[in-house]
Amino acid sequence: MEQARKWLDGASRIAALTGAGVSAESGIPTFRGAGGLWRQFRPEDLATPEAFARDPLLVWEWYDWRRRLIAAASPNPGHAALAEIERRAGAFALITQNVDGLHERAGSRCVLKLHGDIWQVRCTGCGAEKRDDRTPLPSLPPRCECGSLLRPGVVWFGEPLPAGIWAQAEQAASGAEVFLVIGTSAAVYPAAGLAWLAKSAGAKVIEINPEETGLSAAADVSLRGKSGDLLPLLI
Numbered sequence: 001m002e003q004a005r006k007w008l009d010g011a012s013r014i015a016a017l018t019g020a021g022v023s024a025e026s027g028i029p030t031f032r033g034a035g036g037l038w039r040q041f042r043p044e045d046l047a048t049p050e051a052f053a054r055d056p057l058l059v060w061e062w063y064d065w066r067r068r069l070i071a072a073a074s075p076n077p078g079h080a081a082l083a084e085i086e087r088r089a090g091a092f093a094l095i096t097q098n099v100d101g102l103h104e105r106a107g108s109r110c111v112l113k114l115h116g117d118i119w120q121v122r123c124t125g126c127g128a129e130k131r132d133d134r135t136p137l138p139s140l141p142p143r144c145e146c147g148s149l150l151r152p153g154v155v156w157f158g159e160p161l162p163a164g165i166w167a168q169a170e171q172a173a174s175g176a177e178v179f180l181v182i183g184t185s186a187a188v189y190p191a192a193g194l195a196w197l198a199k200s201a202g203a204k205v206i207e208i209n210p211e212e213t214g215l216s217a218a219a220d221v222s223l224r225g226k227s228g229d230l231l232p233l234l235i
C-alpha cells in the first residue's frame with residue numbers, strides 16, 4: 001500500500017481501468033462472481049446480438065432487471081475515491097467496462113465507457129439513440145416511434161467498441177505513469193489489453209482485486225481487497 005501510495009502521489013498522468021468489481025459493494029452483481037448469474041443464464045449467453053435476435057424479450061427482461069437494480073443502488077466509497085483522484089491528478093482518465101453509470105453519479109467527469117451505457121437505447125431500425133432511464137420500462141421489448149425494436153446502448157460480445165472512445169483509452173493507457181486496474185477479472189478483450197499497453201509504455205501497474213486475475217502478472221503491486229475499502233486508503 002505504501003509503495004502504491006508513493007507511485008500515485010508522484011504521478012501527474014494517471015489512468016484507471018474499472019470492471020464490475022467496483023460496483024459490487026453497491027449491490028450490483030458482478031458478471032463472473034457468485035451473484036452474477038440471472039435465472040440460469042450466463043452474461044456471455046445474453047449479451048450478444050444473436051441472443052437479442054433470437055429472443056429480444058428475454059434479453060430485455062435481463063436489462064430491465066439490471067436497470068432497476070442499478071437505479072436502486074448508490075455509488076460506493078470506491079467510486080467516490082476515483083472521482084477524488086480525478087480532481088487531484090494533473091491528467092486522469094477513468095476507463096470503465098461498466099455500463100451502470102455509477103462513476104458519473106459519484107462525480108467522475110471524464111469517463112471513457114468502453115462497453116456503452118445501460119441507460120441509452122438505440123433503434124435497430126432507424127438508428128435513433130436516446131437516453132431512457134425509466135425503471136421499469138413501460139413495455140418490453142421497447143419499440144421506437146418508427147415501430148422497430150429498441151436495443152440497449154451497450155457493446156455486446158462480437159461487437160466493436162466505440163472507435164473514438166477506444167482510441168482515447170489507448171492514448172490514456174500509453175501515456176499514463178500509473179495505471180490502476182480495479183475490480184476486473186480481465187477476461188474480456190480488448191479492454192483488458194490496456195493494462196499490458198500501459199505497462200509496455202512504462203507505467204507502474206497497480207491492481208486492486210480480492211482475487212488474483214489474468215492481469216496480476218502485469219501488476220507491479222497487487223492490493224488484495226475490496227475497492228470500496230482500499231481506494232479510500234490509497235488516496
Ligand code: BV8
Nearest residue numbers: 019020021030031032097157158183184185188189226227
Ligand atoms: C470485440 C456490456 C471485435 C454489456 C460487455 C477468445 C479469446 C479472447 C477474446 C475473445 C475470444 N472470443 C471472443 C473474444 C472477444 C470478446 C471477449 O473478450 N470474450 C471473452 C468472454 C473471452 N470480446 C468482444 O467481443 C468485444 N468486442 O472484441 O470486437 C470486433 C472488432 C471489429 C469489428 C467487430 C468485432 C466486446 C466485449 C464487450 C462485451 N460487453 N458488457 C453489458 O454489460 O450487459 S462485457 C462484460 O464483461 C461487462 O462489460 C464487464 O464489465 C466485462 C468484464 O467483466 P468484469 O468487469 O471484469 O467483471 P467480472 O464479473 O468478470 O469480474 C469482476 C471482478 O471484480 C472479479 O475479478 C472479482 O474478483 C472482482 N471483485 C469482486 N468484488 C470486488 C472486486 N474487486 C474489487 N472490489 C470488490 N468489492
Ligand code: ZN
Nearest residue numbers: 123126144146
Ligand atoms: Zn426507429
